[in-house]
Structure formats: structure tokens, C-alpha cells
Amino acid sequence: MKSLAKALLVMDLLVSKNEEMSVTEISNTLEMPKGTVHRILASLVKYKYARQDHETKKYGLGIRFYMMQSPLDRFKALRAVMNPLMRELYLKCKETVSAASLMDDEIEYIERFESEMLLRVSIRVGTRFPAHCTATGKVLLSALSDAELTQLYKSRGRLKKCTETSVTSMRELKKSLEKVREQGYARDREETLIGVNCMASPIYNLKGEMVAAISISGPRERMTPEKVAELMPLLQETTAKISQELGAPNIDAAPAGKLAHSAKS
Amino acid sequence: MKSLAKALLVMDLLVSKNEEMSVTEISNTLEMPKGTVHRILASLVKYKYARQDHETKKYGLGIRFYMMQSPLDRFKALRAVMNPLMRELYLKCKETVSAASLMDDEIEYIERFESEMLLRVSIRVGTRFPAHCTATGKVLLSALSDAELTQLYKSRGRLKKCTETSVTSMRELKKSLEKVREQGYARDREETLIGVNCMASPIYNLKGEMVAAISISGPRERMTPEKVAELMPLLQETTAKISQELGAPNIDAAPAGKLAHSAKS
DNA sequence: CATGGTTGTTCCAAATTGTGGAATAGCGTT
DNA sequence: AACGCTATTCCACAATTTGGAACAACCATG
Numbered sequence: 001m002k003s004l005a006k007a008l009l010v011m012d013l014l015v016s017k018n019e020e021m022s023v024t025e026i027s028n029t030l031e032m033p034k035g036t037v038h039r040i041l042a043s044l045v046k047y048k049y050a051r052q053d054h055e056t057k058k059y060g061l062g063i064r065f066y067m068m069q070s071p072l073d074r075f076k077a078l079r080a081v082m083n084p085l086m087r088e089l090y091l092k093c094k095e096t097v098s099a100a101s102l103m104d105d106e107i108e109y110i111e112r113f114e115s116e117m118l119l120r121v122s123i124r125v126g127t128r129f130p131a132h133c134t135a136t137g138k139v140l141l142s143a144l145s146d147a148e149l150t151q152l153y154k155s156r157g158r159l160k161k162c163t164e165t166s167v168t169s170m171r172e173l174k175k176s177l178e179k180v181r182e183q184g185y186a187r188d189r190e191e192t193l194i195g196v197n198c199m200a201s202p203i204y205n206l207k208g209e210m211v212a213a214i215s216i217s218g219p220r221e222r223m224t225p226e227k228v229a230e231l232m233p234l235l236q237e238t239t240a241k242i243s244q245e246l247g248a249p250n251i252d253a254a255p256a257g258k259l260a261h262s263a264k265s
Numbered sequence: 266m267k268s269l270a271k272a273l274l275v276m277d278l279l280v281s282k283n284e285e286m287s288v289t290e291i292s293n294t295l296e297m298p299k300g301t302v303h304r305i306l307a308s309l310v311k312y313k314y315a316r317q318d319h320e321t322k323k324y325g326l327g328i329r330f331y332m333m334q335s336p337l338d339r340f341k342a343l344r345a346v347m348n349p350l351m352r353e354l355y356l357k358c359k360e361t362v363s364a365a366s367l368m369d370d371e372i373e374y375i376e377r378f379e380s381e382m383l384l385r386v387s388i389r390v391g392t393r394f395p396a397h398c399t400a401t402g403k404v405l406l407s408a409l410s411d412a413e414l415t416q417l418y419k420s421r422g423r424l425k426k427c428t429e430t431s432v433t434s435m436r437e438l439k440k441s442l443e444k445v446r447e448q449g450y451a452r453d454r455e456e457t458l459i460g461v462n463c464m465a466s467p468i469y470n471l472k473g474e475m476v477a478a479i480s481i482s483g484p485r486e487r488m489t490p491e492k493v494a495e496l497m498p499l500l501q502e503t504t505a506k507i508s509q510e511l512g513a514p515n516i517d518a519a520p521a522g523k524l525a526h527s528a529k530s
Numbered sequence: 531c532a533t534g535g536t537t538g539t540t541c542c543a544a545a546t547t548g549t550g551g552a553a554t555a556g557c558g559t560t
Numbered sequence: 561a562a563c564g565c566t567a568t569t570c571c572a573c574a575a576t577t578t579g580g581a582a583c584a585a586c587c588a589t590g
Contacts, residue, residue, distance in 0.1 A: 001308040002576065003548060007269045008312040015333065016472070023567060033550045038568065043266040047273040057567060068280065070335050207281070267547065268577055288538060298579045303539065322538060 006032060007040045014050060015065070020058035048206060048247040054084070063206060063246055078211060079111050081245050082203070086113055086214065089238040093231050095218035096121040099203075101211060102140040105152055107131050110212065121196055121217040129192060132159050132173050133166040135200035136215045138186040142177045143202070143210040149174070166191045185236065186213075187228060190220060197223035199232060201239040206247030214239050271297060272305045276314060280330070285323035313471065313512040328471060328512055343476060344376050346510050347468070351378055351479065354503040358496050360483035361386040364468075366476060367405040370417055372396050375477065386461055386482040394457060397424050397438050398431040400465035401480045403451040407442045408467070408475040414439065431456045450501065452493060455485060462488035464497060466504040471512030479504050 009030055014021065023041065027034045041059050044050035048062040066077035082099055090097040090113035098112035106128040114122055131137030141149065150170075153159070159168045167173050180186045185201045192198065200215035216235055217223070274295055279286065288306065292299045306324050309315035313327040331342035347364055355362040355378035363377035371393040379387055396402030406414065415435075418424070424433045432438050445451045450466045457463065465480035481496055482488070 001268060001272075001304060003266060003268050004272045004305065004308045005312065007266075007272070008308075008314060011314075012312070012329070015329065024565090034567080035550050035552090035569085036548085039266060039548080040269065042568095043269045043273075047270065047277070049273060049276075064277070064280065065333060068330065068334055269548095289536090299538080300540080300579055300581090301577085304577080307539095 003040075006030075006036065007044065010037065010040050011044065011049060014059070014061050018061075020053055020056065020060035022056075022058050026059070051245075067206065075110060078246070082111055082212075082214070082242055085238050085242050085245075086111060089113075089214075089216070089234060090115075092234055093216055095216050095222070095231075096123060097214065097216055098123050098136075099212050099214045100134075100136045100140075101213075102131060102137070103128070105131050105156065107134055107137045107140060107213075115218065117218075117222075119219050119221075121198075121219070123217075130160050130162060133162040133188065133191045134215075135186040135188040135191075135198040135217075136213045138176060138180050138188070139200045139202045139213040140210065141173075142180040142186070146174070149177075162192050163190055163194050165189060185232065195220050197228070199223075199228050199235060201232075201235050202243075203239050204243045204246065204248035206249070208249050211246075214242070268305075271295075271301065272309065275302065275305050276309065279315060279324070279326050283326075285318055285321065285325035287321075287323050291324070328510075332471065340375060343511070347376055347477075347479070347507055350503050350507050350510075351376060354378075354479075354481070354499060355380075357499055358481055360481050360487070360496075361388060362479065362481055363388050363401075364477050364479045365399075365401045365405075366478075367396060367402070368393070370396050370421065372399055372402045372405060372478075380483065382483075382487075384484050384486075386463075386484070388482075395425050395427060398427040398453065398456045399480075400451040400453040400456075400463040400482075401478045403441060403445050403453070404465045404467050404478040405475065406438075407445040407451070411439070414442075427457050428455055428459050430454060450497065460485050462493070464488075464493050464500060466497075466500050467508075468504050469508045469511065469513035471514070473514050476511075479507070 010026060013026060013029060021029075023034055023037050026032075026041075027037045030037070041050055041052070045052055045059070045062065048064045050059050051062040052059050063077060063081070066074050069077075079099075086097050086099060094115055094117065096112065096115040098109050100107040100109045102108075109123050109125050109127045112123050112125060114120065129137065131141050144152065153170060159166070159170070159173065161168050167176055185199065187200075188198045190196060196217055197220050198215050198217035200213045202210045203212045203214060205211045214235065216231055275291060278291060278294060286294075288299055288302050291297075291306075292302045295302070306315055306317070310317055310324070310327065313329045315324050316327040317324050328342060328346070331339055334342075344364075351362050351364065359380060359382065361377065361380040363374050365372040365374045367373075374388050374390050374392045377388050377390060379385065394402065396406050409417065418435060424431070424435070424438065426433050432441055450464065452465075453463045455461060461482055462485050463480050463482035465478045467475045468477045468479060470476045479500065481500055
């Protein structure tokens with residue numbers, strides 16, 4: 001199989017270099033015509049074995065490779081995919097856009113674009129919050145089964161109350177998560193911090209596991225119900241695009257997928 | 266590219282299943298004719314993206330995939346490849362055959378077939394020895410550059426003397442390693458343990474890095490110079506075969522390759 | 531021991547598919 | 561504006577993949 005052989009050689013090269021390469025670079029190294037290399041790359045990209053940087057036009061390894069690497073590399077790949085689409089979303093809404101994933105019963109922010117408004121939500125990468133009182137957290141928890149959820153909170157007693165509006169009982173939380181599952185997104189009205197409203201939507205990887213969630217957060221005065229309703233399609237469009245880039249299956253089918261085990265480090 | 270697409274689908278399936286599958290199994294799942302699946306698998310095997318278990322005839326992921334996984338998985342894959350060929354060697358020489366890799370200035374045994382003779386060398390997986398006074402260790406150290414070697418031993422003072430014949434000075438060691446590089450193998454005469462002789466030969470991975478070494482060890486009385494000379498071709502044949510299965514480049518060209526960084530855990 | 535039902539593997543004519551040089555388009559620099 | 565550099569598209573030729581069917585090898589079962 002000649003065509004397959006050539007494609008595998010291209011993959012080999014990308015694996016061994018482990019950095020992005022241009023079409024001509026590959027073409028020269030492997031002594032293949034540019035047209036051929038390009039066609040191969042297009043197919044590899046289609047099946048997520050390679051990916052093209054839309055800015056530099058260079059090609060690198062795709063998510064299918066990162067999926068089987070260490071959790072650390074996986075996060076790196078995830079961030080690389082999220083970054084440009086999060087920036088796009090930020091430019092549209094001008095509020096702080098952030099991404100987080102679940103670490104035990106907390107969420108940890110892994111990427112963000114901070115609003116430049118005078119009054120804004122300021123979040124640093126690495127920051128953690130209790131999952132149960134953030135929109136992002138509720139989205140991430142919604143991927144857990146009832147059993148997993150009770151397991152997670154079994155030795156933790158009553159839920160910490162961040163603000164007056166935080167949910168504090170397991171029953172309330174479960175009911176809330178039920179709604180999140182139906183809607184496919186979560187909101188929080190000053191549950192994390194007084195004066196801050198937030199909305200979040202999930203990201204799935206190519207196995208259909210929820211790996212992170214993206215949120216828009218801003219001050220109560222700007223994040224009115226109307227504004228949230230206006231931004232929600234944009235947010236969901238963004239998370240859908242990211243999920244798609246990650247190779248997630250059935251884009252609009254009912255989620256209810258498993259939550260990917262998050263890394264400790 | 267239809268043929269590539271199909272091949273990638275086969276790979277996808279192997280990745281997601283993460284266990285060996287038969288041709289018909291794949292053929293049914295993907296609804297492709299058996300002939301096509303077989304042809305694709307043959308090509309994937311050729312380029313180390315898949316491998317066939319010669320006993321069960323089933324196909325699984327190849328070393329190219331394991332190469333980019335966590336060090337732990339890499340060791341698992343390495344052992345899977347070494348095991349049958351080490352057994353073969355053991356059956357031919359009836360002496361203890363073992364494999365070890367370098368961990369700092371020690372070697373750690375990662376696989377072994379123990380002789381069933383009354384007087385035999387008994388080694389457990391996980392055991393460690395100072396690298397400088399074992400044949401295996403000398404082989405592994407021979408892949409290091411002069412700079413790396415001094416770096417490794419810089420804060421360790423005089424080399425530990427295992428037996429009377431052990432090398433103890435850095436100068437002696439370097440001279441000894443020079444010889445190992447020339448020969449492509451190492452021997453030790455009661456340098457680790459009084460009464461025990463040993464011979465070792467290196468294994469390279471598909472990047473040309475030395476990842477482990479295999480040794481035959483036995484009591485001085487049986488491991489005479491003549492016996493060693495008789496067994497050496499068998500040992501080298503075995504390590505060559507393993508290296509080849511791992512996809513090592515230029516089988517008989519001058520090694521002088523880098524030593525792969527070994528895992529800590 | 532033969533038989534039926536598995537499996538993996540091989541074969542080959544038909545035609546669909548990949549080929550790769552050359553043309554095009556797009557981008558940044560001179 | 562013209563140049564040199566990319567990535568990308570195009571297309572007629574032909575080499576390649578295709579996949580059904582035949583084969584071989586194995587293992588239960590009758």
C-alpha cells in the first residue's frame with residue numbers, strides 16, 4: 001500500500017520532530033512532491049491525526065496523538081485548541097472568558113481571557129473554587145453519575161457556603177445538576193461571589209468525555225438575564241466548535257457522557 | 266484519500282479498544298471486507314503502527330504508539346517484546362537471562378528468565394546494582410557521552426567496590442567503556458559477585474536510543490571464556506532481533522546512540 | 531478421523547483512486 | 561508594484577486499491 005506508506009512516513013516525521021512543520025519542509029525532507037504531502041496532510045487533519053495551525057499554516061500532531069500521551073501533554077494540547085476560540089468569544093462579549101476542569105470537588109482554571117473593563121472578574125490560571133457553587137463546576141459535576149457524585153462528597157459533610165445564594169445541601173445540588181443536564185449549560189447568580197454572575201458550557205473530547213467547561217463571568221449589573229440569554233448562543237457555539245476540533249462525536253446529541261479523569265498534577 | 270481514511274479508521278478502532286483484535290472482528294465492526302482490513306493491517310505492521318501477536322494472530326497497537334505514551338506503558342510494551350525472545354535465548358543457554366535498564370548510576374532489572382540449574386544466578390525484577398561493576402551496567406553506561414558520565418558521577422566520589430575485580434576509578438571505567446563501545450557488548454568476570462560471570466548486549470528503540478541491555482549470567486565454572494565466546498552470537502542475535510522489533514534504525518551500523526532517559530518510577 | 535465452521539491469508543481483473551507537475555492564490559518583503 | 565516565498569488547487573494519466581471469492585490452517589464437534 002503505497003499511499004498509506006507515504007502517509008505513515010509523514011506521521012513518523014511529525015512524531016519524531018515533535019514540532020510543527022510546513023508543507024515544503026516535509027516535502028523536502030521526505031522527497032515527496034508538495035501536492036502529495038498536502039493531500040496526505042489534509043486527510044490526516046480530517047481524522048485528527050494531524051492539525052494545522054491556522055496562523056502559521058504549519059502542521060503538527062493532532063489530538064488523536066495527544067490523547068494517548070501523559071495528562072500534562074493532554075492539557076497542553078487542550079489549551080492550544082481552546083485558546084484561539086476563547087479569544088474569539090472574548091472579543092465578542094468583552095467579559096472575562098475562562099476555562100476550568102474538575103479536580104476532585106473543586107474546579108481549577110486552566111486558561112482565561114480577562115475582560116479589560118474597569119469592573120471585571122479577574123481569575124488566574126491555577127485558581128480553584130468549590131465546584132458546587134460555580135456555573136463551571138456545576139457543568140462539570142453534571143457529567144458525573146449519581147453514584148460518582150455521592151462517592152465524591154461522601155466524606156465531606158455539608159457543602160461549603162460561598163455566598164448566601166450557594167446551594168448547600170446535596171439534594172439541592174442534585175436537583176440543580178439535573179437541570180444542567182437537561183439544558184446543557186449552567187448559570188450561577190452570585191453563588192460564588194456576591195455581585196458576580198456566570199454562565200458555563202461543557203467541552204467534550206473525542207471519546208465523548210467531558211474534559212473542561214468554558215464560562216463567561218461578569219458583574220451582576222452587566223450580566224443581566226437578557227445579556228446572558230444573548231451570550232448563551234455564542235458561548236455554546238464556542239464550546240461546540242472546540243469540542244468539534246477535539247473530535248467529539250455527535251455534536252448535538254444528548255451528552256450524558258462520562259467525565260474524563262482529571263490529572264492530579 | 267479513501268485508502269488512508271480506512272487505515273486511520275482501523276487505527277482509531279485499535280486505539281479506542283486498546284486491546285488486540287482479530288481481522289474479522291475489525292472487519293465486522295467497521296464493515297469492511299476482510300481482504301481490505303488484512304492489507305491495511307499488514308502495512309500498519311510494516312511501519313510499526315500495529316503489531317500482530319504471533320500466537321493469537323490478533324492485531325494490536327505497535328511500538329510507535331507506545332513510544333509516545335507514559336514511561337510506564339513504554340516499559341510494559343518493551344517487556345512484551347522482550348519476553349518471548351528472552352525465553353528463546355534462555356532455552357538455548359540454560360543460564361539466567363535478564364534485562365535491565367539504567368536508573369541514575371544503578372541498573373534495575375526489568376525482566377528475567379531464571380536458570381533451573383542447582384547452582385544458578387537468581388535475580389528478581391526490581392533488583393538494583395551499581396552500574397559500573399556489572400556487564401549490563403557497562404553496556405548501558407557506554408551509551409553516555411563523556412560529559413554525561415562525569416555529570417552522573419560528579420558528586421559520588423570513589424566508585425563502590427563490589428568485589429576485588431571491580432573497577433574503582435573513573436579512569437579505569439572510562440577506558441573499559443571505550444572497549445565496550447568498540448565491541449558492542451560487555452563482560453564481567455566476578456566484578457559484581459565473586460564466582461559470577463556475566464555478558465551483556467544492548468537494545469535500541471526506534472529512535473536509536475539504547476533503552477535496556479540483556480545479559481546472560483552464570484557461575485564462573487560454567488561461564489568459561491569458551492562458553493562466553495560460544496554464547497555471545499546467540500545473545501547478540503537476540504538483542505538484534507528485539508531492537509529490530511522495536512523498529513531500531515540501521516541494525517548493524519555503529520551505535521554510539523543516545524541513551525534514552527529512564528523513568529524514575 | 532472426517533467434517534463443518536471457524537479463522538487468517540492470498541489472489542486478480544476491474545476501475546476507482548492517488549499521482550505529481552504545473553498553475554493558482556495568498557502573503558510578506560524588498 | 562514586483563518579487564519570492566509560501567499553501568493550495570487542478571487534472572489527465574495510470575498505477576493503485578478494491579473486495580469478492582478461493583485457499584489454507586486451525587479447532588471443535590459428530
